[in-house]
Amino acid sequence: MPFQKEPPHTHGSVARNALVLVNLGTPDAPSRRAVRRYLKEFLSDPRVVEIPRRIWWFILHLVILPFRSGASAAKYEMIWTRDGSPLRVHTEKQAALLQAALEERGHDSIKVAWAMRYGAPGLAEVLARLKAEGVDRIAIMPAYPQYSGTTTGSIWDAVFAHYATVRNVPELRLVKHYHDHDGYIDALRDTILEHWEANGRGEKLVMSFHGVPKRTLLLGDPYHCECHKTARLLADRLRLSPNDYIVTFQSRFGRAEWLQPYTAPTVAQLARDGLRRVDVICPGFTSDCLETLEEINMEVRREFEAAGGQDYHYIPCLNEAPAWIAGMAEIAEQHLIGWPTMMSPSQREAERRDAAIGGERAEQMGAV
């Protein structure tokens, strides 16, 4: 198999470690065409839809893409910002803030990049760019706190597929999950407490996670368990009793059964049971996106109100909350242990000398 051309052996850059924050991806524009392109890539991933490929190809191309692209584009239009898709805007900001937080903690030779599993900037493009910059140790940190084969597993597939085309593969570390990490749970707790301080507190806290087909749980996907562990730890940290909160699953896709209870009917039932106010948070999403801003903050709100509910509070995702940036830095630090991410001035000087000598030597030997 032909491998990609290796970049010149420069030894040049000081930042030879990188951490790549990877999120799901989002369309380039809230247009039918861009959404179709994005959904096609996303829903063609066999990790995401586990239906025999030939059968799925017909359903995807003859039913889903023609009918869903326009409807989804209209939803994206409602949440689109001047800077683009919220998911992309938050991911980019988080990466910049994480870079600053790591530098503040003394990690001056770690470069923080960001990439998307589907759409742009793609993982392959970002990993190739880092290689060209001389990075030879890479930690991959998904934006998903809970592991699922459908999300984190798929990121690993893309990373391995990319490096299958590379001759000189960098050292790799994979952050599998952080559903129970204090930095994450405490950031969620702070967000909720701040919301309650400013707005008072609802009768029930709904913790809504993105769903997956129930079949994946039966086949061994730990996602359901990890969502419940996050919820239990968060409830403990907030001193909630079991009656004060409920875990639900949203964004069901297709006709098969997904993880239950489903968010929308559960919230509507709470209203019918006489609850006047609910607070809803989506702890599995670290950035606000279509699934939180449109589905939870608009659609589910409408259902709650239609069922007689009075007061619906959506609590935003962690986004750029300082406690979350600090939490991410802690998670990153724990995965970077053993890598030389801090340099003394003399090490920095030695690195520069080595780079200069190495560059000359590579030129003499005609290295590409």
Ligand SMILES: C=CC1=C(C)c2cc3[nH]c(cc4nc(cc5[nH]c(cc1n2)c(C)c5CCC(=O)O)C(CCC(=O)O)=C4C)c(C)c3C=C
């Ligand atoms: C088809 C099956 C799907 C599975 C399984 C799935 C798992 C899953 N997804 C997220 C996070 C996000 N999903 C988002 C959007 C989205 N998800 C699906 C389908 C599945 N997700 C679709 C078809 C869409 C597109 C939107 C639509 O047309 O309705 C998003 C938002 C993206 C954005 O641009 O804002 C996120 C984030 C997780 C965490 C997960 C499993 C654990």
Ligand SMILES: [Fe+2]
């Ligand atoms: Fe999804």
Ligand SMILES: [Fe+2]
């Ligand atoms: Fe949705």
